[in-house]
Amino acid sequence: MNIQKSRWALGLAILAVAATVSACGLPRVGPNKREIFAGSVQNQGDAFIVSVNSRVTRATSIFPTLGFSRSFLNAGVLGPDTIRPGDTLGLTIYENVEDGLLVPEGAPATTLEEVQVDGAGFIFVPYAGRIRAAGNSPEAVRRLIADRLGSQTPDPQVLVRRLAGDGATVSVVGGVGGQGVYPIERPTRTLSAMLARAGGLAIPQDVAQITVSRGGQNGKIWFEDLYSHPRYDIALRDGDKILVEQDERSFTALGATGAQQLVPFDRQTISAIEAIALVGGLSSVLADPTGVFVFRNEPEEIAEQVLGRTDLTGAQRMVYVLDLTRPNGMFEARDFAIRDGDTVYVTEAPYVQWQKTLSALTGFTGAAGGLASAGQ
Known part of the structure; x- marks a missing residue:
């Protein structure tokens, strides 16, 4: 009698498990x-x-199509001697008279250090007045000053030096070694040179993207394309913003x-x-x-x-x-x-779900069998 009851209990347990599996399903990673x-x-x-x-x-x-527009690609490299608003100049003036306009008595020359070009592009030189500097080379500014002083002192000699100024700058931010604002100077007139000046990349170059913003326009390239396609090594302009970021895909x-x-x-x-x-x-x-x-x-x-x-x-x-x-x-x-x-x-x-079903059934069958044995 006990054996028969145990068999009935085992059968009911198996049916219960099968019903549970059918109703609730088994764990799985997603749809089949x-x-x-x-x-x-x-x-x-x-x-x-x-x-x-x-x-x-x-x-x-x-x-994604990345690249620079024609306006970026066709911009020529800035001349290294072109003066811009904000630049700083150094002036040295020689006069061939003992009592000159600017040169102290007994001195061969006078030096005007750090003469800054104002926002309108002018500098002021005593006795010469306001001189247009922006857009000119140091040689052109030298001639302008000499011509102005020439009417007041005989044969003045003028030297003009362009110092590192803050007139032509770009900002570099994002995944570089040193974020900051950098002047456009002779060694840093192109995109690759400026990135090197900013400490190079601080993110994996395989997924690095470079965006250049200029005058309301944006251009973006892969960093690897900068060296694979030399034409993407564009000339920089005053006010450019360079963003280096990792691909977000x-x-x-x-x-x-x-x-x-x-x-x-x-x-x-x-x-x-x-x-x-x-x-x-x-x-x-x-x-x-x-x-x-x-x-x-x-x-x-x-x-x-x-x-x-x-x-x-x-x-x-x-x-x-x-x-x-x-x-x-x-x-x-x-x-x-x-x-x-x-x-x-x-x-x-497909067999994985079948295997899970068998495991569930045999597990519950073993448990039911143990209960049935205990009841004998």
């Missing part, structure tokens, strides 16, 4: 392939599900992978196979290599190219499917580009 496909437009869902092939890869290989990895996390881009382009590798690859005990999905909100024009349609409006929810077991599946994954905001999801293999 069947559930994802159920959300397709063909099944009255709101996402287009597309198998990746070479045509899809070409249509979706869109990356990222994608999310979920499902049966080595890690589930938000992953920042560590290079300019990342393929689907590289994205999987960055999170430790596919889980050898969980992953279904036929169910690698990339979820993305695709701009209207790209979605129309992918789907071969012209009647779409606005961004579309797209789910790209990669089957790594196909003969060319690895090549397709290697060529398919991951973009900012993508979600890479790997489904569990």
Whole structure:
């Protein structure tokens, strides 16, 4: 009688576990392939599900376009001797008379140190008056001063030196060794030279972006392109603002992978196979290599190219499917580009859920059997 009751108790326990599993489900990393496909437009869902092939890869290989406009590229290098408002000049004046206008008696010359060019571009020289300095070279300013003094003292000789001033400066901020405001001088007239002057990069150069703001216009390039394309080493202008920052793009990895996390881009382009590798690859005990999905909100024009349609409006929810077991599946994954905001999801293999179900059933069966034995 006790044996029969124990068997009945074991049977009831198994039925209870099966019912619980059916009603509540088992732990898992996310939806399976069947559930994802159920959300397709063909099944009255709101996402287009597309198998990746070479045509899809070409249509979706869109990356941020970085570069400088023509106005940045065509700006010539500033002359090293061009004087600007705010610059500081040093003047030395020689006179060929014993009792000169400016030269003290018994001295060969007089020196006027740190004569600053005012905001209007002028300097003041005693007996010569206001002299236009901005836009001229030191040689041109020398001639202007000599001509003005020449009417009052015979054959004056003038030397003009351009000192380091604060008239032509740029600001450098962000991921550099030394943020600050730097003058444009002979060694720092181009973008690369100014970055070196600011201590170089303090962030990984593979993901460093440089933005230059000038007169309401912005231009942005990859740091690596600065050396790969010499034309991007633009000439600087007074007031330029240089921002060095790390690429902010990222994608999310979920499902049966080595890690589930938000992953920042560590290079300019990342393929689907590289994205999987960055999170430790596919889980050898969980992953279904036929169910690698990339979820993305695709701009209207790209979605129309992918789907071969012209009647779409606005961004579309797209789910790209990669089957790594196909003969060319690895090549397709290697060529398919991951973009900012993508979600890479790997489904569990079908047998994993079956295994979990068996484990749950056998676990509860063992527990029920133990209870039944205890009751004998």
